[in-house]
Amino acid sequence: MSEVKVYAHRGASGYMLENTWSAFQKACEFGVGIELDVQITKDGVVVVYHDDNLKRLSGKNCLIEANNYESLKDIKIGKRWKRRFISHSIPLAYEVIQWAKEKDVPLNIEMKKSVSTHPEGPEILAAMLEGAGEFHLSSFDPQLLRKMKERMPETEMALIVKKGMPLEKIEKMEWIDSIHLHKRLYSMEFLKNLQQMKKKIRIYGLLGREAALRELAPELAGVITDYPDRIKEKLRLAYER
Template identity: 65%
Template sequence: MPELEVYAHRGASGYTLENTWNAFYKACEFGVGIELDVQITKDGVVVVYHDDNLKRLSGQNRKIEESEYRFLKDLKIGKKIRRRIWNHQIPLAYEVFHWAKEKRVPLNIELKSSFGAHPDGPRILAAMLEGMENFHLSSFHPHLLKSMKELLPEVETALILKKKLPLEALAAMDWIDSLHLHKRIYTPALLAALHGMEKTVRVYGMRGTEPAMKKLMPELKGIITDYPDRVTKKLRLASER
């Protein structure tokens, strides 16, 4: 089995606030790739943030797609259970992309639904990615990946799945190169059914403690996890056996 890719989910989000510079720096310390979420504001600025609504981390009940960047620029985000992290701000995507390129950190860039609401969303992101290396695009929204594939034909596109889809529907999406499966549907039966489609498979939701970590399937290319240090340790131990 070739060496597996490991991506830190929203940065090393098991240890610090998701999708923040602290999370990205921590992932870099672990020597792994980074999965991050991108949204686009009403005025066309691409930022790194998971939720469509700002409420969970900022207390502001407001959608990103309906907000201009000047509202987000100085917004503090965090969690009440960890008072020390209230001073985080929402990163600009182009700054994270530039940092990752300089550090040679692989990126799994997930497009959120705001890109479908903005008339030029995919085109703005595609322009930002010109000259970038070692990244792929993922999304729960196949139409967004289709738009990106038309703009950037050589870039890998990955459809994220929480539940099984009919194989006929997956086969018809010829613009999809890869599948990111939640660990709940990561099974030998599904991988066997996908075998003829020649699509790359990664699994997400792993914590490094699952029984499946003891015997990973040969079709698997990568793991996306909140705890990349635990997963890389498990993989290292498995390779030494």
């Protein structure tokens, strides 16, 4: 059985605020990889944030792609966390990627919509990733992945599969190296249909109690989770059986 790598979803977001330095450092303590989201500002600065709009975590109705970094860098994000409120700054992607390289932390970098809508998005991201450590790129947008593959042919491209996407459509995307799917789409039957494609498979949305962890498919290359410590322990037990 090949090793199944664990990635902390938006950092260890089950314990710390998502996509913040606190979440990334907690994930590093667990000894796992990190999944993070990147956006590009109007003036071409790559930042780490999930939503297109800052409203959910900052209260400000502010689109990242419509604003320059200077107007965003002092905005604090946060939410009430265990009866207290902690505010964070939005991390710069370059700083997180360099930190991960120094710590030898593998990254799953999910590209959000602003990367494709920015006129120079793919070029900016490809240039920033030069000399980075271990990473792969993921997205719901197959055409964005295609553009990145053209610029970074040696880099793994992972398509995040939406419900109902025909497998024959995925099979024709020769630039796709791996597939990420939610646990609701994960089944042995689905995996059997994917076998002929010879692509890596990673699951997200696992909390640590799912059947997928009791019967590990050989195609499974990774798990993306809010609770990486739980998953690591479940996998350890699975390997021992």
